[in-house]
Amino acid sequence: xxxxxxxxxxxxxxxxxxxxxxxxxxxxxxxxxxxxxxxxxxxxxxxxxxxxxxxxxxxxxxxxxxxxxxxxxxxxxxxxxxxxxxxxxxxxxxxxxxxxxxxxxxxxxxxxxxxxxxxxxxxxxxxxxxxxxxxxxxxxxxxxxxxxxxxxxxxxxxxxxxxx
Amino acid sequence: xxxxxxxxxxxxxxxxxxxxxxxxxxxxxxxxxxxxxxxxxxxxxxxxxxxxxxxxxxxxxxxxxxxxxxxxxxxxxxxxxxxxxxxxxxxxxxxxxxxxxxxxxxxxxxxxxxxxxxxxxxxxxxxxxxxxxxxxxxxxxxxxxxxxxxxxxxxxxxxxxxxxxxxxxxxxxxxxxxxxxxxxxxxxxxxxxxxxxxxxxx
Numbered sequence: 001x002x003x004x005x006x007x008x009x010x011x012x013x014x015x016x017x018x019x020x021x022x023x024x025x026x027x028x029x030x031x032x033x034x035x036x037x038x039x040x041x042x043x044x045x046x047x048x049x050x051x052x053x054x055x056x057x058x059x060x061x062x063x064x065x066x067x068x069x070x071x072x073x074x075x076x077x078x079x080x081x082x083x084x085x086x087x088x089x090x091x092x093x094x095x096x097x098x099x100x101x102x103x104x105x106x107x108x109x110x111x112x113x114x115x116x117x118x119x120x121x122x123x124x125x126x127x128x129x130x131x132x133x134x135x136x137x138x139x140x141x142x143x144x145x146x147x148x149x150x151x152x153x154x155x156x157x158x159x160x161x162x163x164x
Numbered sequence: 165x166x167x168x169x170x171x172x173x174x175x176x177x178x179x180x181x182x183x184x185x186x187x188x189x190x191x192x193x194x195x196x197x198x199x200x201x202x203x204x205x206x207x208x209x210x211x212x213x214x215x216x217x218x219x220x221x222x223x224x225x226x227x228x229x230x231x232x233x234x235x236x237x238x239x240x241x242x243x244x245x246x247x248x249x250x251x252x253x254x255x256x257x258x259x260x261x262x263x264x265x266x267x268x269x270x271x272x273x274x275x276x277x278x279x280x281x282x283x284x285x286x287x288x289x290x291x292x293x294x295x296x297x298x299x300x301x302x303x304x305x306x307x308x309x310x311x312x313x314x315x316x317x318x319x320x321x322x323x324x325x326x327x328x329x330x331x332x333x334x335x336x337x338x339x340x341x342x343x344x345x346x347x348x349x350x351x352x353x354x355x356x357x358x359x360x361x362x363x364x365x366x
Contacts, residue, residue, distance in 0.1 A: 006345035009352065010330050017327050037349075040356035047305045048324040051212045057225050058207055061232060065203055068236055069196030 009033055009041075016041055183244050185253040192239055199236050202253065207232070209254075209326050210261055216321045217265055230264045231257065251335060258322070258336040308358035315339075316351035323348055 008031040015031075033041075052058075183189070185202060192199040210231050214224035235257055242256050309317055315337065322328045322336060330344040337344065 003342065003346070006342070006349040009349050010345045013323060013348070014329070017324070036356045036360065037352050040352055040359060043301075043359070044305060044309075044320070044324050044352075044355070047302050048216075048309075048321065050208055050325055051215045051224075052208045053211045053221075053225055053228060057228075061207075061229050062200060062203060064229070065199060065232060065236055066197060068233060069199055072196045072236075 009037060012038065013041060016045060183252040186244065189239070189242065189244075189253050192236075196236060196239070199239065202235075202257075203232055206254065206257055210257065212325050213258065213261055213321065214265070216325060217318070218268075223268070227261070227264055227268060231261045234260050234264065252332070254328075255332050255335040258326070258328075258332075262318075262336060304359060305355070308355045311358060312351050312354055316347050316354070319344055319347040320351040320355070 011031045012033045185205075188198070188201050188205075192202060207228065211224055211228045214227035214231075215221060218224050218227065238260075242253065244251060244253070244256075309320065312320065319333050319337065322333045323330075328336070330348065331341045333339075333348075334341045334344045339347070
């Protein structure tokens with residue numbers, strides 16, 4: 001493999017991952033990439049979806065952040081986290097990694113509309129709370145028992161994807 | 165960090181990217197409550213990074229919490245012009261995530277626990293047959309990625325899941341842009357080879 005190969009692949013990935021945002025001009029300048037690498041890239045683009053935490057978690061953490069922010073505004077002592085250890089958060093009232101064992105299982109729910117808009121850039125698959133949603137097009141799917149919801153926007157194949 | 169020949173040229177030849185979050189960062193510095201906008205924007209990206217690294221939703225939630233609390237508390241230290249701080253808020257945030265993950269890994273080594281493969285917890289589709297096929301395909305890809313060395317795997321995930329550029333990934337991982345391109349090329353080739361072998365992951 002030469003550096004040139006790596007640069008070509010990088011350029012290809014830029015266009016592939018940009019999706020429709022790359023624009024038609026990008027098609028004319030599509031870099032030549034080995035078919036095996038290109039097809040694998042297309043596959044990973046589809047299967048490596050972005051996950052979204054549960055609405056409940058997201059809102060709980062938002063409240064926690066607001067508490068910390070208000071404490072900062074009040075001039076309360078908010079120790080900078082220099083240790084890098086999760087325990088520092090537990091001491092400050094957060095959950096932290098050490099809270100895993102003691103915490104009850106949370107049934108994941110719908111994501112907030114605000115965060116959906118921010119996190120889903122329009123062409124990425126997005127999963128909620130770990131549900132696998134390959135092939136599910138723009139629909140909420142009820143999961144009896146699990147209480148998980150997932151959806152995925154339709155992802156139009158781009159010209160270079162169809163060429164593979 | 166000292167850069168060699170080509171890497172140095174690469175680093176100096178291209179201007180630093182504009183930080184799309186600059187105004188939000190400045191607002192959050194003036195009023196920490198405004199940090200929520202940055203949190204909402206990046207929570208899924210950070211959570212995804214954490215989940216792909218830990219394969220456990222609870223661990224990913226905890227890591228996400230650590231990252232955002234640390235970012236809020238340390239926002240005054242973020243300097244988009246500083247080499248150590250990263251060129252953008254997103255890069256800086258993912259550096260925090262990388263460090264938090266490293267801390268968690270060290271803690272796990274001291275106190276090992278069995279983890280769940282959360283991706284196998286549930287399947288979501290109306291069509292059970294399609295679900296089986298999709299899940300099998302996804303499983304194969306996951307296993308191929310899991311077999312990659314850590315740095316290659318992380319570079320690949322940041323590229324595909326978080327859609328970072330090679331330059332951004334380099335800033336997160338502390339590598340040059342050229343080195344990241346090579347990492348990704350090798351990672352993709354390894355995954356392609358793995359997926360092309362029938363029964364490799366059975």
